[in-house]
Amino acid sequence: MTDGVSSTRVAAYLREAILSGELAPGARIRQEDVAERLGASRLPVREALRILAADGLVEHEAHKGARVPRLSQHEVDVVYRMRERLEPIAIVESMPHLDDGAHEQLEEVQRRIEDNTDVEKFLDLDREFHMLTYSGCHVDTLMTVVTRLWNSTQHHRRTYLALAGHRAMWAVNAEHRLILDAVRRGDADDAERYLGGHIRRTRIELSHHPEVFR
Amino acid sequence: MTDGVSSTRVAAYLREAILSGELAPGARIRQEDVAERLGASRLPVREALRILAADGLVEHEAHKGARVPRLSQHEVDVVYRMRERLEPIAIVESMPHLDDGAHEQLEEVQRRIEDNTDVEKFLDLDREFHMLTYSGCHVDTLMTVVTRLWNSTQHHRRTYLALAGHRAMWAVNAEHRLILDAVRRGDADDAERYLGGHIRRTRIELSHHPEVFR
DNA sequence: TTGCCACGGATTGGATCCAACTTCCAGAGT
DNA sequence: ACTCTGGAAGTTGGATCCAATCCGTGGCAA
Numbered sequence: 001m002t003d004g005v006s007s008t009r010v011a012a013y014l015r016e017a018i019l020s021g022e023l024a025p026g027a028r029i030r031q032e033d034v035a036e037r038l039g040a041s042r043l044p045v046r047e048a049l050r051i052l053a054a055d056g057l058v059e060h061e062a063h064k065g066a067r068v069p070r071l072s073q074h075e076v077d078v079v080y081r082m083r084e085r086l087e088p089i090a091i092v093e094s095m096p097h098l099d100d101g102a103h104e105q106l107e108e109v110q111r112r113i114e115d116n117t118d119v120e121k122f123l124d125l126d127r128e129f130h131m132l133t134y135s136g137c138h139v140d141t142l143m144t145v146v147t148r149l150w151n152s153t154q155h156h157r158r159t160y161l162a163l164a165g166h167r168a169m170w171a172v173n174a175e176h177r178l179i180l181d182a183v184r185r186g187d188a189d190d191a192e193r194y195l196g197g198h199i200r201r202t203r204i205e206l207s208h209h210p211e212v213f214r
Numbered sequence: 215m216t217d218g219v220s221s222t223r224v225a226a227y228l229r230e231a232i233l234s235g236e237l238a239p240g241a242r243i244r245q246e247d248v249a250e251r252l253g254a255s256r257l258p259v260r261e262a263l264r265i266l267a268a269d270g271l272v273e274h275e276a277h278k279g280a281r282v283p284r285l286s287q288h289e290v291d292v293v294y295r296m297r298e299r300l301e302p303i304a305i306v307e308s309m310p311h312l313d314d315g316a317h318e319q320l321e322e323v324q325r326r327i328e329d330n331t332d333v334e335k336f337l338d339l340d341r342e343f344h345m346l347t348y349s350g351c352h353v354d355t356l357m358t359v360v361t362r363l364w365n366s367t368q369h370h371r372r373t374y375l376a377l378a379g380h381r382a383m384w385a386v387n388a389e390h391r392l393i394l395d396a397v398r399r400g401d402a403d404d405a406e407r408y409l410g411g412h413i414r415r416t417r418i419e420l421s422h423h424p425e426v427f428r
Numbered sequence: 429t430t431g432c433c434a435c436g437g438a439t440t441g442g443a444t445c446c447a448a449c450t451t452c453c454a455g456a457g458t
Numbered sequence: 459a460c461t462c463t464g465g466a467a468g469t470t471g472g473a474t475c476c477a478a479t480c481c482g483t484g485g486c487a488a
Contacts, residue, residue, distance in 0.1 A: 005277075032438095041472060041473045042473090043474095050268070051264065062440085063440055082355070085299035244470095276470080
């Protein structure tokens with residue numbers, strides 16, 4: 001259900017365009033272009049841009065318009081260090097509320113990740129896997145921030161994956177399996193540990209590839 | 215200097231009203247009221263509300279309007295656990311960029327905190343102290359999130375202080391002094407440790423006072 | 429050639445009017 | 459007495475038009 005509200009539809013459209021890489025970091029977003037393309041007026045576009053700014057997907061400057069933020073290597077590194085500390089909280093909050101159905105879903109998504117070879121598909125599935133592990137966390141403030149952190153580094157994950165291919169994928173799968181097992185067993189300590197390690201290892205791999213940041 | 219842009223002026227006005235407690239959690243904000251009071255049209259008010267939503271100061275629902283979010287005790291606890299893990303990153307990022315002038319300012323602010331007895335004044339000064347220690351952190355994503363976390367719990371700090379008075383204030387001052395000293399010495403490990411402990415102790419004190427959450 | 433100023437197109441910000449939705453209350457029907 | 463329905467009032471969302479600002483371009487002078 002698209003909510004019926006135009007501004008949220010526009011926001012969804014732009015969110016997809018940015019996360020899919022169609023709009024790269026640094027790209028400018030002209031209100032009238034979007035309005036025309038979606039058959040709406042500029043007003044809902046303006047509101048959509050504010051919504052996306054809250055998600056960290058665009059940055060807005062008065063009288064200069066909106067553009068997709070361009071993060072430096074150091075900024076991305078800090079974002080990953082933030083994730084390393086925040087997401088363990090989310091998984092611990094979430095685990096008690098995950099039932100067998102959720103565990104099944106996780107197993108299924110992880111199986112699809114292991115069968116997959118496409119970069120774009122991996123990005124979606126990986127995000128789905130982690131968000132599923134957090135789906136029992138009902139603290140809005142936390143989930144908003146976590147989503148924001150994923151959003152703002154989506155572009156770099158993509159270019160890194162396109163570069164490294166599936167060479168390092170075995171580690172991701174091993175870590176996901178360990179996380180999934182800990183979640184199933186209800187072992188919060190292990191879940192925290194493996195999740196933190198997963199993010200940390202990714203951060204360090206990224207730091208070895210400065211070419212991702214042009 | 216107020217940016218000249220109406221929507222940011224409106225946002226600043228509402229931000230002040232919310233942080234000062236004038237608009238309490240749960241309070242509804244009608245666009246026309248604000249517009250009339252500030253002599254603007256409803257449009258900049260709408261944009262201001264979106265800006266504030268990004269700061270976590272209001273929540274917006276389609277066709278139902280904006281209101282100041284009401285956080286549960288558990289949510290506030292999680293927000294403090296987030297702060298406990300994020301702000302140490304901020305202070306470590308910041309410290310290398312703080313010069314003697316900044317150290318002087320910190321000393322001055324802390325002195326004023328120790329001389330102060332007013333609750334409202336303490337809230338401002340305490341925030342100023344911590345934000346000063348983070349002022350050298352130029353990672354936008356991190357500072358945006360930290361600000362958001364402070365914003366969303368400002369109300370609870372106020373009511374707790376009004377309740378506990380300055381009984382527990384000595385601990386705050388001791389911790390501030392230790393943080394300030396570590397910052398001066400450029401000792402990142404100590405700064406991290408004392409800051410984390412400061413936030414953690416506050417969180418635990420809050421958890422002992424459920425009456426703050428009505 | 430280079431730097432500066434002015435001007436005009438392009439783009440965003442704001443005001444007003446109209447449409448859509450929500451909420452609340454009265455009244456009929458059970 | 460209770461529930462459900464319909465409609466009116468109140469509030470937010472969207473479209474259009476106008477104002478303010480930015481930015482590139484071209485001309486002019488040093």
